[in-house]
Amino acid sequence: MQKLDRSLIRGFDLFAAMNDEDLDAVLAPVEVRRLAKGDVVFAQGDPADSFFLLLHGRLKVVQVTPDGQQVIVRFVGPGEVYGVAVALGRADYPGTVRAAAESLTLSWRSEHWPALVSRQPRLALNTLQHVGARLQEAHTRIREMATEEAERRVAHTVLRLAEQAGRPTRDGILVDFPVSRQDIAEMTGTTLHTVSRILSAWEDRGLVEGGRQRIFVRAPDRLKVLAERSEAAG
Amino acid sequence: MQKLDRSLIRGFDLFAAMNDEDLDAVLAPVEVRRLAKGDVVFAQGDPADSFFLLLHGRLKVVQVTPDGQQVIVRFVGPGEVYGVAVALGRADYPGTVRAAAESLTLSWRSEHWPALVSRQPRLALNTLQHVGARLQEAHTRIREMATEEAERRVAHTVLRLAEQAGRPTRDGILVDFPVSRQDIAEMTGTTLHTVSRILSAWEDRGLVEGGRQRIFVRAPDRLKVLAERSEAAG
DNA sequence: CGAGTGTTTGAGACATTTCAACGATAGTGG
DNA sequence: CCACTATCGTTGAAATGTCTCAAACACTCG
Known part of the structure; x- marks a missing residue:
């Protein structure tokens, strides 16, 4: 854990339109982690005890089938949240996240989610929009695979x-x-x-x-x- | 538009844990519509000026490809919200919704979304969980189609x-x-x-x-x- | 330079689509 | 109530896109 400058995340959609005070409150309990290519952030089925924001790099989200086949759910880019299972009401992570390149990520323990949201309701709305965009993309893929x-x-x-x-x-x-x-x-x-x-x-x-x-x-x-x-x- | 009893929607997840006063505020601007089998609620590409809750029946959400092929996105059951494009930050509906059986639906004009959410922040969190569940289901389908x-x-x-x-x-x-x-x-x-x-x-x-x-x-x-x-x- | 990993390419096997025709059922109107 | 018609379902045979199996090649890293 290290001291974080507000400017690090100020530019990201999720935190747009927050004042300094709120931003500091959001950043207070944050943890930072450097990831080497290939490092696993969390694995499919793990208890969802944190959620994340990627600062830099690129992550690969995969799901494995019971018989070992892999499917790539998506790639995560800078400024995107991931592992937000807690916000979606899940107890565990539905997929595995691995660094596709050197990366830098923030994380919050899941317990902080309710407090963060109640302090900053925009957070829920922003997350909703982000998840909505992912849903759309998923439907696009389904349509493509089907037709x-x-x-x-x-x-x-x-x-x-x-x-x-x-x-x-x-x-x-x-x-x-x-x-x-x-x-x-x-x-x-x-x-x-x-x-x-x-x-x-x-x-x-x-x-x-x-x-x-x-x-x-x-x-x-x-x-x-x-x-x-x-x-x-x- | 007709008078609505609170009990109609009290049982649904989305409104669980709301007191009578809040529930009435939510229901105030609601519109009710009966749908015969085959009726279209809204069409792909239409401006997203309402969002909906299905009370009874079953709806089919489809997307059409440029060359006319159809893909079924999902079926909507009683108690589920749909057409929440406004919450996901979209200006238009990404799909067409048609009644697969006789149905009864509620709708709110999109303008009411911000007010409803600020009065009842739980609404955003509930919607987030619902959209999250749909995202998971979409990924399940992607995984199945891929493997x-x-x-x-x-x-x-x-x-x-x-x-x-x-x-x-x-x-x-x-x-x-x-x-x-x-x-x-x-x-x-x-x-x-x-x-x-x-x-x-x-x-x-x-x-x-x-x-x-x-x-x-x-x-x-x-x-x-x-x-x-x-x-x-x- | 060797080992490991990722890529290319061929040939045959196979699941699914396409094309085509027929059969069954439900709804409609005389 | 029956005939008519549209829709939905079944089934066969041929065509085809993709997978599987197999082998060789190329690049990168230690």
Whole structure:
């Protein structure tokens, strides 16, 4: 635990429009943790005794099926809350969170949730909006998995990654944290083989550039066309 | 608009632990509407100028893809809120809601949301828990669609229907509103043909009984086994 | 430089979709 | 009340997208 400057989190949606006093109250019981790539913040099924805010880096939220298959629920970026099981009325965490890159996270013990919310009711409303956005995204994925073939699902997923975690470059967008073919497979409900084939085909057409755990989108517009239409775009 | 008794909604989670005065304040601006089967409450893309609570009946929430395919997002049962776009910070409804059976619903104009929440902060927390539960369910569906074959997905879906809307009978559970093969297809991401074949096969094995828009589960336990294991159960 | 991990690619197997036709049921109007 | 019609369900056969199995390749890290 270390001293925290208000400016660290002032910029984040969740705490927008709080005065200094309230912000200090929110920050008082906070804990800080540095995460190396691969570190686990909490595991599926653990008692939900904290909730979190990511300051820096990128986290991967996964669920494992009884027979060991993994599904990626989402990636968490800076400024996002996660592990808010307590706010959703859950006693345990529904998934495992692992650092996809070096990260820095805040956490509060779950006991503090009621007090924080009653001091700062906006917190509940902001969280509600955040969870609402995630619900929408989940429905988008469901719709895609139900109606689209693998190639279009991968296209949508890659575009979403580029949008959420893309660093614009002179001739394209680079996803700025390590994403493997296996990761994309676990996001789209296919196999890494299918993803590899699709990306290779795209690379031949000049849409993307591959690499080990690396995705570089050269032609976002053409990829968008491919994601929308049923038939491929030249 | 008609006079409403407090007892109508007193029993629902959302309003649990409210005193009479607060409850009356909540009910003051409410509107009531009767829905015939097939009636549309609101359509995808409509401006979100109301939010709702279902008193009685069953509603179907669907999303349509640009090319006309439908996906069923969920069914709404008595006591559930829906169309809470305003609480999630959306300007329009992300889906279309249609009555799957005769229903009775309450609605509030969206403008009232801030006032209701500030009078009754519990409302935001209750809604947060409700939305959280829906998020979990969405992730469950994503996990199933990503990792399971059609038969197991259908099994899980039928079991969920039986649980959420099942009327127990002497020798099984009857889903107490009309559900077509097409509906199940749109919930599981397959075709009605595949669903029909699966249900026919189950009927041969004595697991379920079919019928027009009718699902009767004769052996929930055996269906559960089938839903969990990869290989079929005798 | 070797070990480990991630990626590519091929060929065959397989689940599910697609296309097509028919059958059954419920509701409607004469 | 019966015929009519629309909707829903069943079933077969062929087409196909994706998975599975298998092997080799490439890069990175220690």
